[in-house]
Amino acid sequence: MIRFEQVGKVYPDGTTAVDGLSFEVAKGELVTLVGPSGCGKTTTMMMVNRLIEPTAGRILVDGEDVSTVDPVRLRRRMGYVIQQVGLFPHRTVLDNTATVPALIGWKRARARARAAELLELVGLDPAVHGPRYPAQLSGGQRQRVGVARALAADPPVLLMDEPFGAVDPVVREHLQNEFLALQATVRKTVLLVTHDIEEAVRMGDRIAVYGQGRIEQFDTPGTVLGAP
Numbered sequence: 073m074i075r076f077e078q079v080g081k082v083y084p085d086g087t088t089a090v091d092g093l094s095f096e097v098a099k100g101e102l103v104t105l106v107g108p109s110g111c112g113k114t115t116t117m118m119m120v121n122r123l124i125e126p127t128a129g130r131i132l133v134d135g136e137d138v139s140t141v142d143p144v145r146l147r148r149r150m151g152y153v154i155q156q157v158g159l160f161p162h163r164t165v166l167d168n169t170a171t172v173p174a175l176i177g178w179k180r181a182r183a184r185a186r187a188a189e190l191l192e193l194v195g196l197d198p199a200v201h202g203p204r205y206p207a208q209l210s211g212g213q214r215q216r217v218g219v220a221r222a223l224a225a226d227p228p229v230l231l232m233d234e235p236f237g238a239v240d241p242v243v244r245e246h247l248q249n250e251f252l253a254l255q256a257t258v259r260k261t262v263l264l265v266t267h268d269i270e271e272a273v274r275m276g277d278r279i280a281v282y283g284q285g286r287i288e289q290f291d292t293p294g295t296v297l298g299a300p
């Protein structure tokens with residue numbers, strides 16, 4: 073589904089962020105990218121939806137070289153969840169969640185109905201939380217809205233960058249479990265970035281362990297944990 077072929081990225085200032093990345097993510101698989109800050113995880117993710125262009129190699133999504141796909145069309149096929157969820161502060165939770173369906177041309181009523189359905193899917197009550205503004209939610213609730221919004225257009229791919237990073241450990245574990253239950257039903261192809269090895273192990277079907285700018289190990293959680 074997602075295939076990296078010898079992908080490299082050197083930023084204009086000369087920083088090599090990643091070098092020679094080759095790996096594959098199967099359809100419906102959740103792969104976690106784990107490693108210390110600055111090792112190239114975010115760069116890896118942002119190249120998939122062309123927020124960043126690689127300087128070497130190529131990335132295929134569904135067999136298609138992403139550098140040949142219109143970025144807007146590409147991003148419709150990929151939900152993106154980040155730590156600072158980036159909800160619009162002056163729009164209600166329901167309207168935030170309906171943003172993507174509205175952007176892709178759904179009628180307002182249909183977009184809002186879909187948004188309500190998505191809020192329920194991530195464990196929020198559309199009647200209670202829908203009319204609120206982001207500032208009126210807890211951190212964990214905002215993250216859930218972020219996930220709901222990313223799922224809005226039903227993209228086959230989800231890119232998640234430290235999606236549970238901004239909440240306390242108890243809420244974090246709760247959100248991780250909720251997301252796993254959700255993933256068991258929606259079966260998205262997921263790349264999830266974390267610096268927390270426990271999260272990587274708990275969430276990943278497979279784990280890409282990063283060193284500086286490269287993947288040092290790519291395997292199942294059991295094998296990664298069992299490694300010397």
Ligand code: ADP
Nearest residue numbers: 083085087108109110113114115118155233234
């Ligand atoms: P994270 O740990 O979540 O990647 P960072 O603080 O490393 O967060 O990066 C935040 C943003 O700043 C990203 O958009 C990243 O591309 C950009 N950034 C990170 N390092 C640099 C740098 N050395 N020069 C310019 N931009 C950078």
Ligand code: ADP
Nearest residue numbers: 083085087089108109110111112113114115116
């Ligand atoms: P991670 O997500 O693992 O924290 P990043 O992909 O954000 O790592 O960054 C990888 C390396 O690239 C770091 O050295 C970072 O400082 C650098 N970097 C990230 N964004 C930029 C940028 N826009 N310009 C220059 N260097 C950057």
